[in-house]
Amino acid sequence: MGQEEPRYQVVKDFIRKGIAGKQWKEHKRVPSENELVDMCKVSRMTARRALDELTEEGVLYRVQGRGTFVAPKKLHSPLLEIRNIAEEIQNRGAEYSNELLLLQKEVCPPHLLNRFALxxxxxxxxxIMVHKENAKPIQIEQRYVNPNAAPEYLNQDYKSITPNVYLSKVAPLTEAEHEIQAKEADPFMKVTLKLQELEPVLCIDRITWSENILVSFCQLYHPASRFSLTGRFKTQHQLTEL
Known part of the structure; x- marks a missing residue:
């Protein structure tokens, strides 16, 4: 007699079957823990484990205070290729443009003091810059830069050169760390990125170093329906800052 399938796996299979059958489409909410308890006749702990594992696997994503949603297939890749967004857009045969919303020197935010050793x-x-493909916004880039690493950062013409290209020249990237998560869009993001109703954003927090100097802390916000991750990886010597 075969071993009985674990109950959390039964719940996972139930959700996967619902997604495959289009019962829950991309960006649609799946049943909550409490709903799964009733639907699958399992404990809340079992339902939570199933949702947690499917989230870790990239099948689902969570939005705080809203629930758990079906992730688009492009979210499944666990690795992100670090690349120059302007070059990426041009390689697709599209027109790249950007809009610079903010460029200034200011007191370092408290949460970044330790990172920059200030x-x-x-x-x-x-x-703060909005990157566009064929005039359509696809990324908000908010970047904090270490003046010791790039003292002329404020004096560049960012219509002809992106922050990425400038920083790569003056402080070549040797190490990068990033964190990716789905977030609920605030009013600024909704308007700037022209988001669909209830569409979340994908946020990449990226920290970059040149040798032992922290160069940049960057937050990149993308419309979930217009962004994909790649699974390609390069060694540190080949990395190019996004």
């Missing part, structure tokens, strides 16, 4: 009151460079 004292309270010291300043960093701060920029």
């Amino acid at each position: 004292e309270e009151g010291q300043q960093v460079f701060h920029s």
Whole structure:
């Protein structure tokens, strides 16, 4: 007699079957823990484990305070190729453009002081840019830059050169760390990225170093329906900052 399938696996199979059958389509909410308890006749702990594992596998994603949703297939890849967005768009045969919304020197935010090894009151460079493909916004880039690594950051013409290209020249990337998560879009993101109703954003928090100097802390926001991750990986010597 074969071993009985674990109950959490039964719940996972139930959700996967519902997704495959289009019962729950991309970006649609799947049943909550409490709903799964009733639907699958399992404990809440079992339902939570099933949702947690499917989220870790990239089948689902969570939006705080809203629930758990079906992830688009392009979210399944666990690795992200670090690349220059302007070059990427041009390689697709599309037209790249950007809109610079902010470029200034300001007091370093408290949560970044330790990362940049700065004292309270010291300043960093701060920029916000919208990257566009064929005039359609596909990414908001919010970047904090270490003045010690790129002292002329504020003096560049970012219509002809992107922050990525400039930083790559003056402080070549040797190490990068990133975190990817889905977030609920705020009003600024909804308007700027022209998001669909209830569409979340994918946020990439990226930290980059040149040798032992932290160069940049960057937050990249993408419309979930217009962004994909790749599974390609390069060694540190080949990395190019996004």
